[in-house]
Amino acid sequence: xxxxxxxxxxxxxxxxxxxxxxxxxxxxxxxxxxxxxxxxxxxxxxxxxxxxxxxxxxxxxxxxxxxxxxxxxxxxxxxxxxxxxxxxxxxxxxxxxxxxxxxxxxx
Amino acid sequence: xxxxxxxxxxxxxxxxxxxxxxxxxxxxxxxxxxxxxxxxxxxxxxxxxxxxxxxxxxxxxxxxxxxxxxxxxxxxxxxxxxxxxxxxxxxxxxxxxxxxxxxxxxxxxxxxxxxxxxxxxxxxxxxxxxxxxxxxxxxxxxxxxxxxxxxxxxxxxxxxxxxxxxxxxxxxxxxxxxxxxxxxxxxxxxxxxxxxxxxxxxxxxxxxxxxxxxxxxxxxxxxxxxxxxxxxxxxxx
Numbered sequence: 001x002x003x004x005x006x007x008x009x010x011x012x013x014x015x016x017x018x019x020x021x022x023x024x025x026x027x028x029x030x031x032x033x034x035x036x037x038x039x040x041x042x043x044x045x046x047x048x049x050x051x052x053x054x055x056x057x058x059x060x061x062x063x064x065x066x067x068x069x070x071x072x073x074x075x076x077x078x079x080x081x082x083x084x085x086x087x088x089x090x091x092x093x094x095x096x097x098x099x100x101x102x103x104x105x106x107x
Numbered sequence: 108x109x110x111x112x113x114x115x116x117x118x119x120x121x122x123x124x125x126x127x128x129x130x131x132x133x134x135x136x137x138x139x140x141x142x143x144x145x146x147x148x149x150x151x152x153x154x155x156x157x158x159x160x161x162x163x164x165x166x167x168x169x170x171x172x173x174x175x176x177x178x179x180x181x182x183x184x185x186x187x188x189x190x191x192x193x194x195x196x197x198x199x200x201x202x203x204x205x206x207x208x209x210x211x212x213x214x215x216x217x218x219x220x221x222x223x224x225x226x227x228x229x230x231x232x233x234x235x236x237x238x239x240x241x242x243x244x245x246x247x248x249x250x251x252x253x254x255x256x257x258x259x260x261x262x263x264x265x266x267x268x269x270x271x272x273x274x275x276x277x278x279x280x281x282x283x284x285x286x287x288x289x290x291x292x293x294x295x296x297x298x299x300x301x302x303x304x305x306x307x308x309x310x311x312x313x314x315x316x317x318x319x320x321x322x323x324x325x326x327x328x329x330x331x332x333x334x335x336x337x338x339x340x341x342x343x344x
């Protein structure tokens with residue numbers, strides 16, 4: 001197989017696979033009623049996945065070769081705090097970004 | 108035919124999705140630059156972003172291809188990074204499951220971290236939303252995000268230069284995710300789920316193929332369900 005063909009195989013397989021994962025439940029279950037205990041778990045999907053996704057990025061940023069960085073830690077804390085208190089995503093983003101830039105210049 | 112269009116809800120979703128252009132822009136550009144530097148022709152770089160639309164998985168694939176990993180390893184590892192999408196799919200089914208199958212397929216195609224998280228937040232905040240409103244909100248969120256993902260990849264591939272490191276855009280992704288997590292912490296059960304997720308993700312970070320995140324996700328969901336059940340029982344007692 002030529003290198004180009006191999007890359008096409010990877011692209012197509014990843015495309016089908018990613019779509020398959022995204023469609024798995026939406027497609028198969030659709031309108032069918034799920035049991036209450038499943039629904040109870042699914043209510044926490046977002047809050048169970050996103051924090052785990054960001055935690056390593058916050059603690060061990062690639063930009064500092066995995067060394068914890070005070071400016072990024074402060075920015076993360078402010079973003080989370082502002083979001084929690086104001087319930088406003090945009091305010092949290094701006095608060096966090098401002099903290100990051102202040103931190104990078106002054107820390 | 109049923110209508111799934113609710114104009115004002117679409118535009119509310121659009122407005123909420125707009126700030127995320129700032130994240131997908133640099134991220135997509137970076138992919139365009141790195142993939143082009145790795146020797147991929149433009150048509151393949153663009154196909155990646157259009158067919159796969161998953162930044163982290165795309166970068167994983169590139170990295171492994173550069174390391175000359177066997178094709179099957181490249182595919183399996185990159186898909187493992189995307190396993191969380193199956194969880195998002197299950198969660199979205201509770202809201203958008205009644206849609207016709209081709210609409211569910213469109214939702215599935217555009218199910219990414221941002222569209223999932225923003226939509227679920229909105230659905231929980233306004234439980235009275237109709238199916239048409241939920242669908243329109245999702246479409247609204249994705250409308251500014253997806254085209255910019257394609258466009259940013261193209262610009263990165265053509266210009267060959269990303270945004271300088273001094274802008275610290277590496278941290279745009281964590282900040283926007285954290286900004287969504289804050290408002291999600293509505294109850295004790297949500298907080299407990301988030302804390303367990305963080306602890307597990309860090310403890311299991313050593314696992315290959317990003318599986319630590321799947322462990323964290325499952326543990327977090329179980330924690331949330333458990334605390335919710337306990338709180339309910341206490342209220343009834």
